[in-house]
Each structure stands twice: as structure tokens, then as C-alpha cells.
Amino acid sequence: MADNSKKTCADALSKVLANAYVLYLKTHNYHWNVEGPNFRSLHLMFEEQYQEMWTALDEIAERIRALGEYAPGTYAKFAELATIKENQTIPAANDMLAELLADNEKIITIIVEAIKVAQDAGDESSVDLLIARQTAHQKAAWMMRSTLA
Template identity: 40%
Template sequence: MANVSAVLKPKTQDETIDTGLTAAYREEMAEKLSAILASTYKLTIKSHIYHWNVVGPLFKPLHELTEEHYGALFGATDIIAERIRALGHLAPAKLGEAAQFAPKASEVNKKSAEDMVNDLIADHETAVKAMRKAAADAGDADDVVTEDMLTARLTFHEKALWMLRAIVAH
């Protein structure tokens, strides 16, 4: 019988991957996807915190929309991390840095619902720009899987932007 602790011990990825994507491309894309993963976590956390703390006339629509968004964003983190793994790299494991993503309590207390929405809009726009660039790079490398995943993520973020902008339209 195999030594159970030896079987369960994590190992680094030493396998040769021959899927038509170069090692250099896979490493570069894994780094880009890691940054996208971090921005997705940032939006997840902010959306959740704003969901809890929004007040005023926009409470109900923003409370419901941020709940929908943080659920979808959290699901996206798994998809992005799994693509990093499929490219032959470890998903980032610096969860201790997640605290830097969350707004400080004093910042939340001073934000109106409109300020929260505008903050989320800015973060979604930043995420969209990084995803659009990474998707173009994936397309150039014939990495249709990553390109498709990022297209789906862009679809979510652009719809989120439309909805957030509609909430604060004057």
C-alpha cells in the first residue's frame, strides 16, 4: 500500500505540456490571468461589502444588484483559477493580501450609494481593460479557450457596467 502522506503531498508541475501553446505564452498568460483573478476578488469583496452597507433611496436596487454581482464574481474566480492551472501554472495563493482589496470601514461610512456605484464602475472598467487586452493576446496565440473564457467574463462586466450606470443616471 502506498504511503498516504506521500500520495497527498502537493507537487510542483513538472510535466511537459504539448497543446500548441508555447511555454513562454502559457507563463505570460498565467500572469495576466492571475492579475485578472486578483481584480475579480477585489470586485467580489467590494460588491459584498457595499451590499451590506448601502443606505438611502438606492438601497433595494443596489442591494439586489450587488448580491447578484458578488455571487457571479465569486463563481468566476474558480473559472479563472482553473484556466491558470490548465495552462500549467499554480493559481495564486496569496489570500492574505485580500484585506487590501476591501474598502476601510471609514471609507464605507462616508460613501453614498452613488459613490459606491461609481467606485464599482471604476473597478469594473479597470477589469474590462485588462481582460480585453488579455483576450486579444489569447486570440493572437490561438488560445481559443482563454479567449472564450475572457469573452464570457467581458460580457458579464459590460452588462454590470450598464446596470450600474443606469442606477446612477441623472
């Protein structure tokens, strides 16, 4: 793979990493602060999701490094690259669910864009990693959508 293709793939992965980190942090925050009659089930669901994302963050960052680029690793850089935004408030439980659902759907779109970049570059390793991330976020979105139904 050409050096410019590696950089293009690493840039796409960096956007995925930044958005995944913001979503991880938001999910962890909501895990800590959820209240209401569905507390236990939401507390556990959010925990499963943030733990799964935590492992994935490392895999994404290591793939960026394998492509010869530095992985973003500061809050400032994540804020610059991410379209998913923090919520400075603590919403009601169903609002948390709706927001996390929308954020998971947003990151799926970002991942699909990154998959296209990696496919165009012939970077099958990144494609494989990104498809796994897409599947994980689709599952999370399905669980939240089903909980809100």
C-alpha cells in the same frame, strides 16, 4: 501551445483573477453596507454581481491551473497583482455605485489586454473565458451607469 505562451497567458489571467477578487470583495462589502432610499434595489444588484463573480473566480483559477501554473490565492498576492484597490471606508450609496462602475470599467480594460495575450498565444479556451468575463462586466457597468443616470 508553447510553455512560455502558457505562462504568459497564465500571468495575464492571474491579473484578471486578482482584480476580479478585489472587485468581488468590494461588491460584497457594499452589498452588506449599502444604505439609503435605494437600499433594496442596490442590495439585490450588488448581490447578483458578487455571486456571478464568485463563480467566475473559480473558472479563471482553474484555467490558470489547466495552463500548468499555480493560481494566486492569497490576499497579499492579489494586492500585488491588482490595480483595483479596496476602499477602507463605507461610501454613500451613489458613491458606491460610481466606484464600482469605475472598477468594472477598469477590469474590462484588464480583460481586453488579457484577451490580446491569449489571442497572440493561440489560446482559444482562455479567449473564450475572457470574452465571457468582459461581457459580464460590461453588463454590470451598464446597470450601474443606468442606475446613476
